[in-house]
Amino acid sequence: MNFIGLLQCLVTFVITLSWNGQVVTNGQDVVGNPQPKIIGGEQAILGDFPWQGMFLQRTSPSQASLVCGCSLIATRWVLTAAHCTIDRQSSDILVRFGTVDKYNPESSAKEYKIERICQHPEYDPNTLLNDISLLRVADNVQYSSYIQPIPLPNQGAQVPVNTTCTITGWGSISAQIQILPDYLMEAEVPVISNDQCSQWYLSTMATTQLCAGYKEGGIDTCQGDSGGPMACPTAPSGGQYILQGITSYGRGCAQAFSPGVYTRVSEYVTWIEVTTGSANRLFGTNKVLASVCLVVYTLLHLSNNAAF
Numbered sequence: 001m002n003f004i005g006l007l008q009c010l011v012t013f014v015i016t017l018s019w020n021g022q023v024v025t026n027g028q029d030v031v032g033n034p035q036p037k038i039i040g041g042e043q044a045i046l047g048d049f050p051w052q053g054m055f056l057q058r059t060s061p062s063q064a065s066l067v068c069g070c071s072l073i074a075t076r077w078v079l080t081a082a083h084c085t086i087d088r089q090s091s092d093i094l095v096r097f098g099t100v101d102k103y104n105p106e107s108s109a110k111e112y113k114i115e116r117i118c119q120h121p122e123y124d125p126n127t128l129l130n131d132i133s134l135l136r137v138a139d140n141v142q143y144s145s146y147i148q149p150i151p152l153p154n155q156g157a158q159v160p161v162n163t164t165c166t167i168t169g170w171g172s173i174s175a176q177i178q179i180l181p182d183y184l185m186e187a188e189v190p191v192i193s194n195d196q197c198s199q200w201y202l203s204t205m206a207t208t209q210l211c212a213g214y215k216e217g218g219i220d221t222c223q224g225d226s227g228g229p230m231a232c233p234t235a236p237s238g239g240q241y242i243l244q245g246i247t248s249y250g251r252g253c254a255q256a257f258s259p260g261v262y263t264r265v266s267e268y269v270t271w272i273e274v275t276t277g278s279a280n281r282l283f284g285t286n287k288v289l290a291s292v293c294l295v296v297y298t299l300l301h302l303s304n305n306a307a308f
């Protein structure tokens with residue numbers, strides 16, 4: 001093996017050793033506690049939604065602007081909407097966690113680069129079906145009291161109609177004109193059946209979509225909240241938050257008979273596991289390969305240099 005071979009060995013070895021990224025499904029290590037407390041919402045308290053991230057687009061080497069929301073689901077994986085990642089390059093995206101203040105990040109804030117965008121292969125920009133993307137973070141996200149992943153539901157486990165879920169984001173706080181808040185906002189919305197939602201929208205909601213909001217409007221996500229989480233408690237009385245929705249679209253914002261439409265996460269858990277897992281396995285195999293590679297190289301090198 002030549003010098004280039006050794007170099008390749010070393011590089012794969014170092015890259016693969018740094019891998020660590022299990023997805024949490026119904027995991028325990030989540031700090032956020034459902035608290036009854038966007039449009040019609042209120043300011044969120046730092047640490048209450050430790051999975052909430054800012055999806056930033058680099059505008060210059062030192063500046064970045066908020067495009068969407070996102071959710072931390074594992075040490076190396078972030079979930080967002082496909083309409084947030086379309087036509088963007090991973091090198092232009094940053095994610096920030098552990099903060100509610102948009103302009104003056106708290107000391108708990110951490111920013112990470114993105115090394116790969118895994119957009120759902122069947123995302124349709126016309127129908128907005130399969131509005132879901134995974135972002136692979138370039139580094140392990142450091143968990144703290146302010147930064148924690150949110151567990152995913154089990155594949156196919158539907159969130160019951162009327163469950164009160166919490167929506168969060170830095171999107172517009174006004175339906176008429178765009179007014180962006182300085183702080184993360186939160187609000188509560190009940191889950192609406194797909195039948196009811198289809199009637200109000202005069203078009204059929206897919207089983208992969210989830211509607212939430214009020215018949216009379218008033219409380220809703222809006223422009224800028226997209227890609228962010230809709231977190232629902234596991235039991236009516238509270239309990240652990242699970243990521244059930246990804247903010248996708250709506251007819252205006254907070255209008256009557258126009259609830260927010262979210263990507264139904266429980267329909268994509270298998271896709272998420274396969275997508276994150278194949279990267280996991282690939283890197284796992286590489287780890288073994290890289291070690292074997294190094295050992296073989298060392299042996300060859302030793303035998304070549306042995307003086308007989």
Ligand code: ARG
Pocket residue numbers: 171220221222223224225226227247248249250251252253254259260261
């Ligand atoms: N598409 C919007 C965005 O990019 C989210 C809109 C949500 N609208 C609603 N009425 N719930 O931020």
